[in-house]
Amino acid sequence: MQLIGGMVLHRGAIAEMAPAAVARASLVRVAHAAEDARSLARAVSVLGPDASLRLAARLAGLEPADALLAADALSDGGVLMSKRPLSFVHPLVKSAISLDTPVGERAQLHRHAAQLLSEEGADPVQVGAHLLACEPAADPEVVQLLRRAAREAIARGVPESAVGFLRRALDEPVALAARAELLGELGRSELVARDPAAIEHLGEAIELTDDAQQRLALTCSLAEVLSFAGRLREAHALMSRAIEELGDPDDALLVRLETARAHTGWGWSDPEHAARERLPRLQALAKRTGPAGRELLIYVGLKLMVAGETPQEGVALVRRGLDDGRFIEDETSDAVGAVQAVAILAFHDELAEAERHIEHMLDDARRRGSVMGYAGGLGWRAFSALRRGSIPSAEADAGRALDLIEEHELHFAAPFALEFLVEALLERGQLEDCEAALARVPLEPFAGTLPGAYLLEARSRLLLAQGRPHDAIADLRQAGEILQAIGIENPNVKAWRSTLALALPAAASESHKLIEAELDRAQQARQARGLGVALRAKGLLTGGEAGISLLQDASRTLAECPSRLEQARTLTELGAALRRANRRADAREPLRQAVELAQRCGATVLAHRALDELKATGARPRSLLRSGIDALTPTERRISAMAAQGLSNPEIAQALFLARKTVENHLSNAYQKLDIQSRDQLPRVLSDAAA
Structure with a gap:
């Protein structure tokens, strides 16, 4: 039992008291205590949970023996628990004492606590947390301690905390040179945290910095922020101006600047023309600068791949740039080159290799708390899944x-x-969801750029599915113009010509020209998927027995690549063509394969179409069923798979950047659909479904 403000209470009764009553009772007791006890109570409230008696005594200015007696008195009075380390009997008691401590005194206690913790080699982030509660006092040591806390926060993957520490450090009056350094560190931390304030702070740091090397490093960081904000032209102009002003730099510096300029210019036409002319020089620079040139080497590989003339050479350069994973290890998943590299591997249908590097990116992003790296990894894992047919x-x-x-x-x-x-x-036939998704990203800011071409293609696909070919044709023409201006001619990257050809009226002579152009480029690139898609489109345009022969060629070609979805599409078209030619018996086998493949891919619309075609041949297949794993939503499937691998709910929540309750709800829904009772059954059920 405890005596509080003249009342005798059981410890459990404190939790049942109204907050105001607890606060009043604790304050009354502390107010009547000896000065040593009052000082110790305030010290413990500043130090927070699990404060050691030794440190609390130092903060309160007490001798160890006096602090021990004061702690016993506070425990007897129902303010502190009787155990060690020191802690209050209830959070409300701590809050009441904190609020009762004058603001100025409390700030001084936090500053003293930071100093004591720093002297003892405590966690820099813990030290920084105390300094956040201090008033600015033109103290150079505070600035250094906050910078150290920020570096530790970045290393732990908590860039938001680093931003808070560095913004507090800027409140301290410092010399211009020190302010420039602080602004640079803040801007880079905001870059990792994806805080748009990075643009302002990096710009100010560049203005204040006299050191040429530092200015260039800050300029590269600012260009990166502008790029991710969609302000590519500003970023590219910034890097071009920096290179021109530099004159004749050494290779180590030039490769950094050229890499940054290449990234800001990638995706819109004017700088891409200039980059194509510089490509041999950039490749030579990248090769002779070793590890420093890896990211530029990846960019050169990207250019060669998308042009379609020597894609195999481009992929070889990308692999050299990735350096067996060391590039991602050294430069992190935030590097633009990391995203470019996995995209190129996926475009080349090296899906297993791409997915291995993507998982490396995701692991790195989770470890550092990088949203940018995690979002990039997720996006390109989605693309690889599409290529694979998942x-x-x-x-x-x-x-x-x-x-x-x-x-x-x-x-x-x-x-x-x-x-x-x-x-x-x-x-999956979710047209309304497509329309809602497209409404989330406006086209105007990306007009004339590669991202704009992606948006136009996405919208054209929806328009075709809605039966609006005229509007879709306009979008496809515009997307094609952008892609050609940028230099993307490889059909294994973008097959816009065949999509446009099939959208045009059947009698249009332009359709055949488009198909022939795509087929020529696909044959030059020598990649099975691109060639198979072009052959399929030509077969559909040609029709008759010649068209059937082309569709058979397309199916054989696509069998050489991992794209089950393209094979399912081709088998469906082949079976449909055979049925129209009154070769119903011949049509059944490719259509049966198409139904099976489409179902395994989760391509609902295609599976139903293939099934309808199969029924039209006179076959009597079973209807498509939606049960078990097929009934799971994509998120339920992903979370179930992670749970089956042994991850706990908190681990899944952290990995997917979701709330723990959200994970629990998804798993509960999955259990009902799979007709199981616990996560222990998930490995068997998912394994059986995969088999």
Whole structure:
């Protein structure tokens, strides 16, 4: 029992008291206590939970023996628990004492606590937390301690905390040179945290910095922020001006600047023309600068890949740039080159290799708390899933990536995730959801750029599904103009010509010209998927027995690549063509395969169409069933798979940037649909479904 303000109470009764009563009772007791006890109570309230008696005594200015007696008195009075380390009997007691401590005194106690903790080598973040509660006092040591706390926060993957520490450090009056350093560190931390204030702070740091090397490093960071804000032209002009002003730099510096300029110029026409002319020089620079040139090497590989003339050489350069994963390890998943590299591997249909590096990116992003790296990894994992033919997984990843991109204003990345999401939703027949998704990302800020082309293609797909070919044709023409201006000619990257050709009226001579152009480029690129898609389109345009032969060629070609979805589409068209030619018996086998493949892909619309065609041949297949794992939403499927691998709910929540309750709800829904009672049954059920 405890005596509080003249009342005898059981400890459990404190929790049942009204907050005001608890506060009044504790304050009365502390007010009547000896000065040593009052000082110790205030010290403990400042130090927070689990304060050691030794440190609390030092903060209160007490000798150890006096502090021990004061602690016993506070325990007897029902203010502190009787155990060690020191803690209050209830959070409300701590709050009451904190509020009763004068603001100035409390700030001084926090400053003293920070000093004591720093002297004892305590956690820099803990030290920084105390300094946040102090008033500015032109103290250089405070600035250094806050910078140390910020570095530790970045290392732990909590960039938001680093931003808070550095903004507090800026409140201290410092010399211009020190302020420039602080602003640079703050801007870079805001870059990781995806805080748009990074633009202002990096710009100010550049203005205040006299050191040429530091100015260039800050300029590169500012260009990166502007790029992700969708302000590509500003970023590119900034980097071009920096290179021109530099004159004749050494290779180590030049490779950094050229890499940054390449990234800001990628995706819109004017700088891309100039970059194509500089490509041999950039490749030579990247190769002779070793690890420093890896990201530029990836960019050169990207250019070669998308041009379609020597894609294999481009992929070889990308692999060299990735350096067996060391590039992501050294430069982190935030590096633009990391996203470019996994995209190129996926475009080349090296899906297993791409997915291995994507998982490396996601692991790195989770460890550092990087939303940018995590959203990028999710988006391109969605693309790889689409290429592989795993529609539910693609929908889940693309949807989550788009949510994070919107939440953290990663504007430049939004169109890519959006197109992947729209493609997945269309395969599942969710046209209204597609329309809602497209409304989330406006086209105007991306006009004339690669992200704009992705948006136009996504919208054209929806328009075609809605039976609005005229509008879709206009979007496809515009997207094609952008892609050609940028230099993207490889059909395995973008097959817009065949999509446009099939959308045009049947008698249009332009359709055949478009198909022949795409087929020529696909044959030059020598990539099975691009060639198979072009052959399929030509077969559909040609019709008759010649068209059937082309569709058979397309099916054989696509069998050489991992894209089950494209194979399912081709088998459906082949079976339909055979049925129209009155070769019903021949049509049944490709249509049976198409139904099976489409179902395995989760391509609902295609599966139903293939089934209808199969029924039209006179076959009597079973109807498509939606049960078990097929009834799971994409997010339920992803969370169930992670739970089956042994991850706990908190681990899943952290990995997917979701609330723990959200994970619990998804798992509960999954259990009902799978007719199981616990996560222990998930591995068997999911394994059986995969088999």
